[in-house]
Amino acid sequence: MTTRSGSASYDGFGKDGKGHVSTQSGVLSDTQYGFGSRFEDGIGTNPEELIAAAHASCFTMALSFALAGAGFTAGKLETTAKVTLDKDGDGFSITKSALDLKATIADISPEQFETIAAGAKANCPVSKVLNAEITLTHSLNA
Template identity: 50%
Template structure:
């Protein structure tokens, strides 16, 4: 088993407060986030949805590569984009959609098996399982020549 840690420090009230996100690997170290980077156009910080998308894309991509390897195909390149939508619901918010977009170069793999492996990776990656409460997780997969 493995366990990873992230921490957040926040100062100030709601919309005017600022937070800092750090990870145990120091990939993020006191990285800023706040109301503006989450709901506005402030591009100097991150936000939980962006980080969730990055984590989901990373997990799915790795699961797809492992699935290809298990099926006897070596991935040359795999690129995934995850778009996470935060929608208002009543007085609060929820993540109502995650759209995964995959493009991959996998020599010798035909389209049908590619789609099957991609769908299986989407279903079985640990973050997809953890995000099962998201009402709509989609996948668009393109096999490159």
Template identity: 55%
Template sequence: MQINRTGSAHWAGGFKDGRGAITTQSGALKEYPYGYASRFEGVPGTNPEELIGAAHSGCFTMALSAILGEAGLTATSLQTTAKVTLESVEGGFAITAINLNLVASVPGTDEATFKGLAAKAKAGCPVSKALAAVPITLDITFS
């Protein structure tokens, strides 16, 4: 099975004074603004790093739900936040780290077993695999 999804970006102008817009195939984002200020100065708009974080947290959480199901478990709640770190490095900028922070409530299992299942989801998630060049950490709060 092969699934293809698309996202697109349009840009006009220079690096600092230009404006961009991001659109997703699903329409979840339609010409959503991004630019230098939203990426580097915290003004409203999106940026590639937060979109990577949203994609990674969504993929990991869904993968974990599937792994829990295979183990006969169902989560009451899985809340994942992915912090994507962008740093200035020699030659430009680089994503240097991703931290997945998971708050989970899963009845019927213990914390050690759950952490093992979560590690399996982190390793097997397609977005984690795509981002394998970046160190990815996982912090878990379990109840």
């Protein structure tokens, strides 16, 4: 079992509040977040951006391991995730994570690649935790 942690603080309330988020690894250390960075073009990060980075990295690593398990030894994978936050009644919900993958892999058929990529999308831990539509578009050896 692996356990990782992150922490957040928020001083003040609503639009006037300011927050900071940190990760156990120190990659984020008191990184600013708040209304401006979430709903406007303010400086700092936001939960959706962090989830997008987590989903892109988790899926890419899962695909890498699945390809290695299928006997492929070299290539490059680049994934972007776009997470959508929609108004939902009195609050908000993350409704979609759109993965866009660019892959360079020698000697793989498009059908085999599609099967392995679909499995990685369905089985990466972040995909499993999201209660949202997850889509995958890709280009192979482009």
